[in-house]
Amino acid sequence: MATLETPAPPAAPAPTEAFTPRPVRHEPGRAVGRAVGYLAMTVAAAAILLPFFWMVVSSLKNNNQVFTVPIQWLPDPVVWQNYLDIWAKSDMTTWLRNTLTLSVAVTILQVLTGSFAAYGFSKMRFRGRDVLFLVYIGTIAVPWQSYMIPQFIMMSEIGLSNSLWAIIALQAFGAFGVFLMKQFFETIPEEISEAARLDGLSEYGIWRRIMMPLSVPAIASLSLLTFVNTWNDYLGPLIYLRSPDLWTIQIGLKTFISQYNAEHALIMTGSVLSVLPIAVIFLLGQRYFVEGVATTGLKG
Amino acid sequence: MATLAADEHSAPATVGHAPRSPRPGAGAGSRLRLRNTLIGWSFILPNFLGFAVFTLVPVITLFYISFTSWNVFGTAQWIGLDNFTRLVGDASFHKALLNTLYYAAVHIPLTLGASLGLALLLNRRLRGVAFFRTVAFFPYITSIVAIAVVWNMLYSPQYGPINALLRAIGISDPPGWTTSATWAMPAVILVSVWREMGYYMLLLLAGLQTVPAQLYEAARMDGANAWQRFVNVTLPSLRPTLFFVTVMLTIGSFKVFDLILVMTNGGPGQSTLVLSQYIYQKGFVENQFGYASAISIALFLICIAVTIFQFLMNKRRES
Numbered sequence: 318m319a320t321l322e323t324p325a326p327p328a329a330p331a332p333t334e335a336f337t338p339r340p341v342r343h344e345p346g347r348a349v350g351r352a353v354g355y356l357a358m359t360v361a362a363a364a365i366l367l368p369f370f371w372m373v374v375s376s377l378k379n380n381n382q383v384f385t386v387p388i389q390w391l392p393d394p395v396v397w398q399n400y401l402d403i404w405a406k407s408d409m410t411t412w413l414r415n416t417l418t419l420s421v422a423v424t425i426l427q428v429l430t431g432s433f434a435a436y437g438f439s440k441m442r443f444r445g446r447d448v449l450f451l452v453y454i455g456t457i458a459v460p461w462q463s464y465m466i467p468q469f470i471m472m473s474e475i476g477l478s479n480s481l482w483a484i485i486a487l488q489a490f491g492a493f494g495v496f497l498m499k500q501f502f503e504t505i506p507e508e509i510s511e512a513a514r515l516d517g518l519s520e521y522g523i524w525r526r527i528m529m530p531l532s533v534p535a536i537a538s539l540s541l542l543t544f545v546n547t548w549n550d551y552l553g554p555l556i557y558l559r560s561p562d563l564w565t566i567q568i569g570l571k572t573f574i575s576q577y578n579a580e581h582a583l584i585m586t587g588s589v590l591s592v593l594p595i596a597v598i599f600l601l602g603q604r605y606f607v608e609g610v611a612t613t614g615l616k617g
Numbered sequence: 618m619a620t621l622a623a624d625e626h627s628a629p630a631t632v633g634h635a636p637r638s639p640r641p642g643a644g645a646g647s648r649l650r651l652r653n654t655l656i657g658w659s660f661i662l663p664n665f666l667g668f669a670v671f672t673l674v675p676v677i678t679l680f681y682i683s684f685t686s687w688n689v690f691g692t693a694q695w696i697g698l699d700n701f702t703r704l705v706g707d708a709s710f711h712k713a714l715l716n717t718l719y720y721a722a723v724h725i726p727l728t729l730g731a732s733l734g735l736a737l738l739l740n741r742r743l744r745g746v747a748f749f750r751t752v753a754f755f756p757y758i759t760s761i762v763a764i765a766v767v768w769n770m771l772y773s774p775q776y777g778p779i780n781a782l783l784r785a786i787g788i789s790d791p792p793g794w795t796t797s798a799t800w801a802m803p804a805v806i807l808v809s810v811w812r813e814m815g816y817y818m819l820l821l822l823a824g825l826q827t828v829p830a831q832l833y834e835a836a837r838m839d840g841a842n843a844w845q846r847f848v849n850v851t852l853p854s855l856r857p858t859l860f861f862v863t864v865m866l867t868i869g870s871f872k873v874f875d876l877i878l879v880m881t882n883g884g885p886g887q888s889t890l891v892l893s894q895y896i897y898q899k900g901f902v903e904n905q906f907g908y909a910s911a912i913s914i915a916l917f918l919i920c921i922a923v924t925i926f927q928f929l930m931n932k933r934r935e936s
Binding site: 385388431434452462464545551570595603 | 746753822868896
């Protein structure tokens with residue numbers, strides 16, 4: 318989906334681009350339109366980013382400077398100390414480690430089982446396939462909140478609650494990965510698999526040696542979306558992870574907020590730290606996020 | 618090997634073992650089909666096992682649990698329809714249902730409008746437009762807890778920047794936002810629109826880019842202005858995407874939970890108590906699993922009914 322990125326030279330014809338107001342040069346109306354467009358985009362972007370800006374700025378202030386009238390837009394002095402204090406005042410290291418463990422484990426499982434199942438759904442013909450896929454899709458209309466109670470009871474009975482395994486079990490087998498990978502596999506021409514079969518490759522071999530290498534963009538999308546979803550998940554850990562040594566960053570941060578509710582600057586520091594890894598991942602792989610959302614129209 | 622794995626169409630003609638049976642088609646065909654079915658299932662099984670155990674089984678047992686009552690020892694007792702009769706007369710449930718409807722009724726059109734506006738704005742071929750798309754999507758991928766705590770501070774009635782701004786432009790008595798029963802819900806909705814519009818914008822953008830350029834050209838030739846082109850070309854072509862977005866938005870609105878839990882915890886009073894949160898409260902705070910499951914059934918049925926209704930409406934409009 319090249320269309321969602323910045324097109325390189327404006328004159329180059331892009332065959333995938335369906336709708337483009339053709340850039341006609343030396344036309345005053347167009348130039349004004351473009352200026353208005355940029356202005357509108359800049360205003361919208363500033364409005365959207367303002368809360369994040371305020372978060373970062375406040376995290377670098379002394380606590381009594383967070384709420385001032387008039388608003389102090391830049392920290393003076395810049396208090397880096399907050400970023401040292403928070404490690405001492407909270408269990409940030411444990412939280413980050415747990416969150417990272419969960420996010421990595423869930424992502425690997427989701428990509429492997431999701432793409433494996435997607436191969437079955439998109440490249441194999443067998444009885445019961447379509448009904449099964451309908452069941453997968455059907456669960457998308459069923460919110461997790463409506464079956465979290467029986468799920469919790471079941472997890473407790475098999476002894477998985479209050480362990481990181483609960484979150485892995487909860488997140489790793491969603492319909493989302495299957496759906497995303499299926500959409501992508503279907504764009505790979507059948508002739509390629511056909512040729513591989515004639516060369517004696519088994520179905521598993523085709524999945525591993527042909528489909529997976531050809532699906533790197535889709536795998537990247539799925540990995541990033543799953544990672545971010547697991548990182549940000551609040552409800553799952555809230556329900557399942559009771560012991561403080563199992564807490565993820567979201568639960569930890571929430572507890573920290575209620576514990577130090579007057580330490581506004583420090584709370585903002587914690588928030589920045591919880592968002593920072595996601596922001597970095599997002600900036601590095603934003604193309605894949607956009608593609609992933611556009612191909613499935615779903616989130617995990 | 619090659620012939621066995623291939624599908625039915627190409628099987629007989631290709632190279633391979635000479636068929637031993639006198640009627641090559643039938644016996645080999647059914648064996649082939651069995652083999653294909655087994656291989657097919659083997660691909661799906663690893664994911665399906667997890668999916669079945671952790672999603673399908675809970676969805677099915679939900680119905681059983683809603684007919685039971687749980688005592689302190691954690692054993693269930695069948696009580697028939699009692700949970701549901703209790704639900705009908707439960708004022709808190711009514712409040713939660715009304716609040717959820719209020720949230721949905723305001724959140725859906727606002728988010729739809731905002732994301733469509735953003736998509737139209739960002740569907741142009743300008744240098745740097747990808748940057749703006751990234752910015753618009755960013756709130757959606759940041760954590761609820763961080764977002765909630767920042768906005769709570771921004772909303773802070775006495776010292777918060779939002780009210781400071783409102784006072785500066787001459788509003789002497791600005792709202793109390795999350796501390797006021799009247800303003801808490803609008804405050805939450807504002808945050809959720811801000812957070813989600815970038816996501817739906819991406820979906821709409823993908824839809825906009827499938828609109829054939831010739832349609833716009835033709836409309837322009839006919840002298841249609843920008844608004845007429847929007848109404849007569851963009852909107853009709855965008856119908857499938859808009860429909861999908863509306864369905865997703867509706868389900869999303871009815872299950873709203875974590876943002877409210879962190880921002881207001883249902884308060885002040887019960888002014889932002891929503892269905893999902895009521896389930897959580899009854900189930901995980903008060904350990905009334907049976908009753909909480911009955912509320913879950915209500916949420917489940919609402920979501921299914923709304924989805925089916927929207928599909929039917931869409932079908933009727935199409936024909």
